[in-house]
Ligand SMILES: Nc1ncnc2c1ncn2[C@@H]1O[C@H](COP(=O)(O)OP(=O)(O)OP(=O)(O)O)[C@@H](O)[C@H]1O
């Protein structure tokens with residue numbers, strides 16, 4: 001059965017209705033989408049605003065940190081022109097930030113240290129990796145001369161130009177304290193030097209007095225006893241006279257020993273090598289420890305008298321310690337010139353000790369090593385102690401030859417005339 005077909009007019013009306021329906025739904029979808037996008041944009045916008053606020057806060061915090069950091073910071077270009085400076089840095093130089101930016105950093109360096117600053121900038125430009133160059137300079141500031149430490153860190157390339165970030169540390173207080181300490185150390189050294197030289201003069205005077213008075217009288221007494229011993233009138237007293245003569249001889253020997261200890265005549269008359277050699281022999285004979293002395297590189301050279309005294313006393317104290325503490329069988333002393341150093345070595349094969357052990361209380365002694373170090377410092381030298389328990393001890397003293405050796409004219413003029421030999 002054939003179906004009846006709809007009339008063309010009805011079909012057209014239906015089609016228009018359908019298309020209107022579709023348009024309505026598209027529009028609704030579009031409006032919905034637009035709302036969604038708008039919402040998304042709003043959220044994104046809120047997020048952007050929040051991010052920007054956070055960034056601004058962070059930037060402000062870093063600007064504050066930069067400006068009010070305890071140290072100065074500045075940025076310079078390759079010619080050390082100041083591009084940026086924080087407030088602490090500006091306060092250090094005593095000028096406003098605006099007045100400083102654009103000036104060369106060199107203008108703030110004390111005139112006599114500008115060469116050093118230019119070397120520092122060269123090092124900054126040449127620096128590639130690792131910790132950056134550091135320099136300490138006197139700075140010209142509104143308050144006068146202050147002292148700064150500059151620490152450089154190459155920063156970045158801006159269109160081919162390098163920038164350098166620098167920390168400016170105020171080290172004025174440290175420098176002043178260093179200077180005070182140096183003055184105090186110099187004064188201390190001068191005082192110790194003067195005390196030792198006064199002590200040495202006093203010892204020399206006492207030794208001379210003993211020699212001139214007691215020594216002469218003792219020699220006279222011995223002569224008289226010899227004459228008396230040969231006198232036939234005193235034949236019955238011969239044995240007793242010989243006894244007294246022997247005692248006088250012993251007294252003479254002891255007197256020699258004491259004057260030698262006070263101030264050895266050989267040191268003034270014949271120089272350090274002979275004096276040390278005699279001392280080591282006398283020490284060895286006196287204390288029953290095998291002692292040997294060697295010297296090298298000093299033939300024909302004289303040494304500054306004060307240095308000779310310091311070296312002699314150093315050796316005396318070192319051998320005294322060997323006798324007192326080491327229980328050694330053998331001790332050796334070496335005096336040598338090696339290149340530009342004068343070296344004194346005192347070595348023993350005794351029981352050794354721990355050189356790092358804490359020092360004794362002053363009332364317990366323990367001044368010997370301290371005195372040796374002080375003498376070394378006065379000569380511009382240094383002492384090394386090598387010692388281990390049961391392995392002996394070596395004292396190693398080095399003195400710059402330039403200090404030990406007098407300038408040529410001084411040798412000719414130096415009076416070494418005190419005579420104590422009887
Ligand atoms: N050659 C040595 N062998 C072993 N021990 C030593 C030697 N030299 C020094 N010492 C040790 O080092 C310590 C410090 O020596 P130092 O000469 O300073 O003081 P001291 O001899 O005890 O007293 P002082 O020298 O004031 O009379 C000694 O007490 C001793 O223990």
Ligand SMILES: [Mg+2]
Nearest residue numbers: 320321368369
């Ligand atoms: Mg001692």
